[in-house]
Amino acid sequence: MQGTIRAKSEIITDVIIYIVMGLAGLITIYPFLNVLAISFNESMDTVKGGITVLPREFTLQNYITIFQYKTLLTGFQNSVLRTIIGTVVGVLSASMMAFVLSRREFQARKLFSPLFAMTMYFSGGMIPIYMLIKNLGLMSSFWVYIIPLILSVWNIFVVRSYIDGLPYALQESAKIDGANDFTIFWRVILPLCQPVLATIALFIAVQHWNSWFDTYLYNQQAAQFTTLQYELMKVLQSTQSGSNYRDASVQQNLAAVSPESIRMAITMVVTLPILVVYPFLQKYFVKGMTLGSVKS
Amino acid sequence: MKSLPTVERPLNVNKSKANRFWDRMKQQKYLYFMSIPFVIWVFVFSYVPLWGWLMAFQNYKPAKGFFEQKWVGFDNFIQLFGDERFYLVLRNTLGMSIMGLIVSFTVPVIFALLLNEIRGQFFKRSIQTISYLPHFVSWVVVAGLVSKMLSTDGGGINDLLMWLNITDEPIQFMAKGSWFWGIVTMSDMWKETGWNSIIFLAAMAGIDPEQYEAATVDGAGRFRKMWNITLPGIRTTFMVLFILSIGHLISIGFEKQFLLGNPLVVDYSEVLDLYALKYGIQMSRFSYGTAIGIFNSVVSIILVFSANAIYKRITKESVI
Incomplete structure (x- = not known):
């Protein structure tokens, strides 16, 4: 060559x-x-x-069987719902905060910016956060999946570094046309940020789809708010302890479908959405990874 | 400043400064509207839990108000450091964490080096696509896959070992405590190697191609070039990531251990966070659990800053 x-x-x-x-x-x-x-x-x-x-x-019997499990369907619904709501909320709030912090003339910037940055170095820890969630009345509710995950400082910084790279003249000309700051954000910044927003949207969506520990910790008593990952976790744990995962709502013929087949079918249902979207979105993921690391 | 007449001027300036402050605030009201809710959020979800640290110095009972609690000083910490289980848990945490650190800073580098040497673009892309995939799959799924692969009836690994005549009967991987650290480390390697190599690949892409051309002219072979150009080219990236990881030595998370562990291997699978979960939440000993969390945070911060200090001494640069 x-x-x-x-x-x-x-x-x-x-x-x-x-x-x-x-x-x-x-x-x-x-x-x-x-x-x-x-x-x-x-x-x-x-x-x-x-x-x-x-x-x-x-x-197809294994899949037909698991789709009769009511708890799995509920879990599926909640997982989809939290992923959609969580992603929309997460993207909007990260970009809004990033926009505000990117404005050099903003008075409170020097105060707010470190307030967010500092949180990267410490965490209150599992138990104080658990107590907080309890005191806020978020136990056994759907909102425990959304509210504690509204913002991620990391995402704010990723979007902000992107906004910093946009020409400021665009904002200024919008201002001369009489636009207020919110309009500038909504009409000028958001459309321009699409590539970086796609990146963080994917990260947020994956995070929501994959999380199970919040269900374990906060919604164990509320079966109507279960999530798919949590249900899969229960299935796997029940095999390890020897008992079988069962659903009272289904009269199950154990001879027809073995627990192992059930387990594999559920695993596939949980993984499939990721497998399907992944090849199309790979380039955004990789871009986000390098973007984030250059920043740090 | 020197003469009297000017004394008045700063006052005026101050006054107009104050006015200007309010004027600008009014001008920027939309910026305030857009950020205040999030400031409140970060205050509640990141700073209020710090206030919860005080619980560690109390004998916290949920029924009572915060100020009616009994203060016990360092009792919880004394109890913690007196518990034999704590040292076992600490050993597990550090053991798995150091094994993970070694693997996650060698295998991805080698992986990236080899990937960098592949000339066929299609093959290279395919391997990349496949190797990043497990990163996006949840630990729940990975734990399921791992226990399936290691299972004694029809697990891929046991089938392979028996086919190769390495073992006569299936090995009970998940039931042996001494295997557990290795299983966790290998699962982590399986899940994250591809993903962790991205950053090294990016660093390699940033190396000036002229260096390679010059080396070729000088007659350097492939391994010479890897050793003398590629590896030094990613050194800074490597060091920065390494220092940052040292800060996380003690806070390795608990998902893998929670999901892969079982009662048979608990002496090897229990890590600090799980210990805190067990005592703090499942047994409702909130104060004790918080004390464990504080120990965790304090050690982490010390580790980050000392690692950074060492790095600073060597390179005169700071990571944090």
Whole structure:
């Protein structure tokens, strides 16, 4: 390619590198494919073992069974809802705060900016926050998924560094046209920030979709606010302790579908949204990662 | 300032300064409207919990008001440092944390180095896409995958080991305490290696290609170039990340341990946060749990600042 003949040893190293990296890729993808195959495989047949990446006896029965679980459906609804609301709220508040902090002439900037930055270095800890949530009356409510996660200082700084890179003249000309600061934010800044907002939206959405500990901690008593991740967590824990995950609302024929198949099917349902959106959004993720790290 | 007449002027200036202050405040009212709610939020959710630290010096009973609590001084801390379990938990925390630190600062670097050497763009892209994926999957799912792979009936690892005749009967990976740290470290490696390599790849992309060309002219081979150009090129990035991670040595989170652990391996899986969760919330000993949290925070802060101080001494630069 560069007009030079590559030495034999070069080619050998190339081959070794390709093999090592190919293996790494295989190890990464195999568990997903394995679980996918088992989730589509006939339950009785799975018990015999030996399923790798393709189902032996294809069936949809495992999925049909789990979609009869009421708690799972509730969990699915709540997870979708918290992801949508949480992302919209998170993106709007991070960009609004970033906009305010990017305005050099803002009087309170010197006061507010460190107030947010300082929180990166400490945390009240699990128990004081638990007590706070309790005292605010957020226990056993849907809002415990939204309100404590309204802002992330990290996201504020990512958006702010983006706004700082925009020409200030745009804001000034809007001002001359008589726009107030909110209009400038809404009409000028938000549309221009779209790439960075897409990035943080994805991070926030993934965070919401993946969290389970807040359900564990705050909504264990409120079955109507359960989330999908939490339900999966319960399924997995119940296997480890030997009991089976069951749903009282379903008359379950245990002989038809084994707990293992159920588990694999639920795992796939929980993972699928991420697998589906991931390839399209990869470039934003990577951009966000490098953006954030350059900042720090 | 020297003569009398000028004494009056600063007063005027002050007055108009005050006026100007209010005028500007009025001008910026939208900025205030847009930020005050979030300032209140950050105050409530980040600063009010600090006030909760006082609980550690009380014998906190939820039924009573905050000021009616009994103050007990350092009793909770004395009890904490007197508990044998605490040292076990601390050992687990540090053990897994140091293993994680070593792995997460070697494997991703090697991964990035190798990825950087791949010429075929399609292959390179595919490997990248696959390797970043587990980062976005929750720990709940990963714990499920790991226990499936390690399971004794039909788990991929056991099947492979038996096929290779390394073992005759399946190994009970999840039931052996001595395996637990390794399992956590390997799971973490599986999940985060690709993602952690992004930043090193970005640093490698920033190295001036002329350096490589010059080295080629000088007759340097591939490994020479890696050693003498690529690795020094990512040194700053590496050091900064390393220092920041040292600050997190003691606060490694608890998700992995919570989800992968089981009663059989609890002596190896319990970490500080889980200990705090068990005593503080499940047993409702809020004061004791808070004391554990404070210990955690204080050690973290000390670690960050000392790591930074060492780094400063070496490089005359500060990370924080």
